[in-house]
Amino acid sequence: MPETLYDQVAYPSRPFQQTHPLRLALPAALFGLAYAPMDRARVLEIGCGEGGNIIPLALSYPGATIVGFDLAETAIAAGRRTVEALGLTNISLRTLDILDAGPDLGEFDYIIVHGVYSWVPEPVREGVMRVIGACLAPEGLAFVSYNALPGCHLRLLLREMVMHHLRGREGFEARLAGAREFLNLFIANAPDNDPTAFAIKTYCRAMLDRDPRVLFHDELGPVFQPFYLHEFADEARRWGLDFLAESEGVWWREELFPSSRGKAVNAVVGDDPVALHQYLDFLTARLFRQSILSRTGRSVSRKVEHRRVRGLWAAGGVRCPDPAPDLVTDAPVRFEFAGGAAISLELPALKQSLAAIGQAWPGAVAVADLPDHPDVDEGLLQLFTAGHLDLAVGPPPFATEPSERPRASPLARLQLDDGETMLTSLDHAMVLFEDEPSRRFLALLDGTRTRDDLTAAMAKDGRDPAEVAGLVVNQLKGLARMGLLIQ
Ligand SMILES: C[S@@+](CC[C@H](N)C(=O)[O-])C[C@H]1O[C@@H](n2cnc3c(N)ncnc32)[C@H](O)[C@@H]1O
Known part of the structure; x- marks a missing residue:
C-alpha cells in the first residue's frame, strides 16, 4: 500500500463508548428489534486505525469475533503488536482499502465506522455504505459518525x-x-x-x-464534508439501510418523551423519525452525528412498551441520604443522582429498585431481578431519558468487587508499561492515570498476588503494614470504580 497521511502522522487510537455494540443494541431492544448478544457477536470496524476501539472488545468478550481494517499499514502494524502482546486470538486486523473491501469480509452483527465518513473522498464514502450494505447481518446494526449540517x-x-x-x-x-x-x-x-x-x-x-x-x-485534512441527516439517510437507503436512532442520549428524550420543542416539531413534520431529527438539528444547529443504521424493512416499533425495559440492565450512582430509608410503605424517600439532581419517591417497588441500583454501582442490576411492577419499568425509562440512570442490554464487563487475587485489565497494564498516562478501561473509556504510587500498584495486579501479597509488596519501603493494608483496600475499590479490574 502507498504511504498515507495517517502513516506519516499517527492518529490517536482509543475506545469510544458510543460505538460499543451494547450501546448500539439499546435502541434496537427498546424498539422491539432482535439483536446479537455480545458474547458471540461478530464485529467489524472500518477504518479502525491502531484498533484502540476494538481491541478492548476482543479482550472483554472472548467469544466474540472481531475484525478491523484500515488503509494505513503503520496503524495496522501497531494494532497487531498490541493484539500479539495481549495474546488475543479472536481479533484480526488487516491492511485494506475500503474501495477493495466487499462481502468476502464476511457477515457482521455490528459494523462500526467512526471518524471516517466525512473525511474521505466521495468514492470511498460511497464504499463505506456499500461495505455496510454487503456485510451487515439481517439483524445487524451499524454505527456511522459524520459532521452534520447546519451546524x-x-x-x-x-x-x-x-x-x-x-x-x-x-x-x-x-x-x-x-x-x-x-x-x-x-x-x-x-x-x-x-x-x-x-x-x-x-x-x-x-x-x-x-x-x-x-x-x-x-x-486540516484534504476532505471535510458535512451532511444533513436527510442526505445521510437517503444515501443509506440506497444501500438497503435505514436510520434507526442516534447512539448518544438526547434523542431518547425527544422520541420517547418529547419536549415542548419536540412536540412542536412533531406537529409540523409528523412522526417520521428522520424528519423529526432533521428539524431538531435545524433548531439546534447540530454539528456532529453518530447514527445507528439497521437493514431496511425491519419492523421497528418506536412506541416503546415499558415492558421492554425488563430485559435490560440498569446502572447509576444514585444514593439515598437517609441512613434508614423506609422502602416498605408509601412514605416519601429522597434519592440523589450522580449529576446532582434529586427526586422524592413514594412507590415501594420503585424505591427498592433505586436502592438496589445504587448499591450495585458501578455495576449494573438486571431489571428482571427488580420488583415486577409497571411503574418500575416506566420510572426507569423516565430516569434514563432524563439522564439520571443508564440502561444497557448487558452488564458491564468489569469486576465491581476486587477478587482474592485481583487482576487489572492486561491492556491497561500494557499501556502502563509503555509509559502512557491515559489507560483504556474495561468500560470502554479512557481514564487519566498519572499518580506514581497508583501506577506501581496497578502494575502488580497480574492475578498472581493475594491482598496480603499486595500489602507486603507495598509495605517494602518500611511503612506500617496495617496502614498499607487499608490503602490496598481503598486502591482496589478505586480501580474497580474506574472499570480497571477483570471479573
Ligand atoms: C480520522 S481517522 C479515524 C480512526 C478511528 N476510526 C478513530 O475514530 O479514532 C480515519 C481512519 O480512516 C482510515 N482510512 C482513510 N481512508 C481509508 C480507506 N480508503 N480505506 C480504509 N481506511 C481508510 C485512515 O487510515 C484512518 O485510520
Whole structure:
C-alpha cells in the first residue's frame, strides 16, 4: 500500500463508548428489534486505525469475533503488536482499502465506522455504505459518525479561511504552526460585537485546544464534508439501510418523551423519525452525528412498551441520604443522582429498585431481578431519558468487587508499561492515570498476588503494614470504580 497521511502522522487510537455494540443494541431492544448478544457477536470496524476501539472488545468478550481494517499499514502494524502482546486470538486486523473491501469480509452483527465518513473522498464514502450494505447481518446494526449540517456551516467557513492561510505549507509542523497563527490572529483581531465573528472565535478556541494530530487530520485534512441527516439517510437507503436512532442520549428524550420543542416539531413534520431529527438539528444547529443504521424493512416499533425495559440492565450512582430509608410503605424517600439532581419517591417497588441500583454501582442490576411492577419499568425509562440512570442490554464487563487475587485489565497494564498516562478501561473509556504510587500498584495486579501479597509488596519501603493494608483496600475499590479490574 502507498504511504498515507495517517502513516506519516499517527492518529490517536482509543475506545469510544458510543460505538460499543451494547450501546448500539439499546435502541434496537427498546424498539422491539432482535439483536446479537455480545458474547458471540461478530464485529467489524472500518477504518479502525491502531484498533484502540476494538481491541478492548476482543479482550472483554472472548467469544466474540472481531475484525478491523484500515488503509494505513503503520496503524495496522501497531494494532497487531498490541493484539500479539495481549495474546488475543479472536481479533484480526488487516491492511485494506475500503474501495477493495466487499462481502468476502464476511457477515457482521455490528459494523462500526467512526471518524471516517466525512473525511474521505466521495468514492470511498460511497464504499463505506456499500461495505455496510454487503456485510451487515439481517439483524445487524451499524454505527456511522459524520459532521452534520447546519451546524458545520460555521466550521466550514473557518476551515476555508484556515486552508487559504495554509496554501503552500506542507507537513505536520508547518501546517499546524500556520493554523495556530491564523486562529490566534482571528481571536485577537476579529470584532466581538459582530455575532458571526464572535461565534467563529468559539471554534477557533476549540481548534487550538484539540490534540495536534487530530487537528492535522480532521480539520486540516484534504476532505471535510458535512451532511444533513436527510442526505445521510437517503444515501443509506440506497444501500438497503435505514436510520434507526442516534447512539448518544438526547434523542431518547425527544422520541420517547418529547419536549415542548419536540412536540412542536412533531406537529409540523409528523412522526417520521428522520424528519423529526432533521428539524431538531435545524433548531439546534447540530454539528456532529453518530447514527445507528439497521437493514431496511425491519419492523421497528418506536412506541416503546415499558415492558421492554425488563430485559435490560440498569446502572447509576444514585444514593439515598437517609441512613434508614423506609422502602416498605408509601412514605416519601429522597434519592440523589450522580449529576446532582434529586427526586422524592413514594412507590415501594420503585424505591427498592433505586436502592438496589445504587448499591450495585458501578455495576449494573438486571431489571428482571427488580420488583415486577409497571411503574418500575416506566420510572426507569423516565430516569434514563432524563439522564439520571443508564440502561444497557448487558452488564458491564468489569469486576465491581476486587477478587482474592485481583487482576487489572492486561491492556491497561500494557499501556502502563509503555509509559502512557491515559489507560483504556474495561468500560470502554479512557481514564487519566498519572499518580506514581497508583501506577506501581496497578502494575502488580497480574492475578498472581493475594491482598496480603499486595500489602507486603507495598509495605517494602518500611511503612506500617496495617496502614498499607487499608490503602490496598481503598486502591482496589478505586480501580474497580474506574472499570480497571477483570471479573
Ligand atoms: C480520522 S481517522 C479515524 C480512526 C478511528 N476510526 C478513530 O475514530 O479514532 C480515519 C481512519 O480512516 C482510515 N482510512 C482513510 N481512508 C481509508 C480507506 N480508503 N480505506 C480504509 N481506511 C481508510 C485512515 O487510515 C484512518 O485510520
